[in-house]
Structures are given as C-alpha cells and as structure tokens.
Amino acid sequence: PLRHSPYVSGLFRPVKAFLEGERIAYLTVQTRNQFLVSATERITSRYYDLVSELVDTVRKTESSPQRICQTAQRRGGTSTDASDNTMSNTDKLCMQYFLDIQEYGCNLIELGVAAGDIPAYRSLWQCVAPADRQTTIRF
Numbered sequence: 001p002l003r004h005s006p007y008v009s010g011l012f013r014p015v016k017a018f019l020e021g022e023r024i025a026y027l028t029v030q031t032r033n034q035f036l037v038s039a040t041e042r043i044t045s046r047y048y049d050l051v052s053e054l055v056d057t058v059r060k061t062e063s064s065p066q067r068i069c070q071t072a073q074r075r076g077g078t079s080t081d082a083s084d085n086t087m088s089n090t091d092k093l094c095m096q097y098f099l100d101i102q103e104y105g106c107n108l109i110e111l112g113v114a115a116g117d118i119p120a121y122r123s124l125w126q127c128v129a130p131a132d133r134q135t136t137i138r139f
Contacts, residue, residue, distance in 0.1 A: 001096040004103035011047075012107050015039050019111075040113045045120040047104070051097055052127050059090050097128040102139050109139075 015036070018024065024032060087095075101124055105115035115121045116137045125137050 001092065001099055004099045005096065008100045008103045009107070011043065011104065012040075012111060015043075015111065036111060036113060040108060040111065041118055041120065044104075044108075044118050044124065048120040048124040048127070051101075051124060055090065055094060055097070055127060058093055062088060062090050094128040095130075098130065098133075101125060101128060105137070105139050 019032070019036070027035070101121070105121065108115045108118070108121070122137065126134055
C-alpha cells in the first residue's frame, strides 16, 4: 500500500455539507461544536469497530494455516526463512488502514477536531499502526 483509499476523503462529506449549509446559522457556536464532536466521535467509533473486527478476522484466518505449515515444515526439517521475508496479508491490511487513518485524522483536523482527543481514534491507531509508531499519533 502506497496511499490512502479514495473513500476516506468522502467520509465527512455529509458533516461538512451540514456545517456549510444555511441552517447552521440557527445554531449557537456551542451547539455546533457539540454536534461536531458528537458526530466525529460516533463515526470514528463505528470506523474503529469495523476495522478492528476485520483485522482480528484476518489475523485469525491467517494464523491457522501458518501454524499448520510451520508444523509441517518442522516435521519435514525444512527452513521457514523464505516465508519470514514476505509481508503477511494482515500486515498489508494494517498498512493500508494505517494510511487511511492518517488521512482520516487530517480530515478531522480540517473540521477542527483533534484526532488524538477521540478515544476510538487512538484505539484505531494502535490497532493498525506499525510497532514503532504505536505510541505517537503523527500525520
């Protein structure tokens, strides 16, 4: 994976349309901000639920055949070095989602919401970020 998925840029399109619409003038700044925080937290929470479920499923389905192959290789005395050099499907999926959530975080910033302040975003980051980037959210 080299860049974020095209769908990420459109995730907040309805929120942006609402905030730029005529009726937003009837809301106080406080109400507008409450709406924005609530909407982005709910969207992010759902996004996390979907991503974490998919990553868990892929990890489980990938680990079972790997264990069978490793057991067979150990019995046969063959080396596992060749398989260690390839990127797993889980790693590829996590890398794509990592690129996606970085773009997602930039979109949150454009809306005026700090991505790191959303617990579900932090969980999402930790779910898919490479090991060396787990602790610090940077775009």
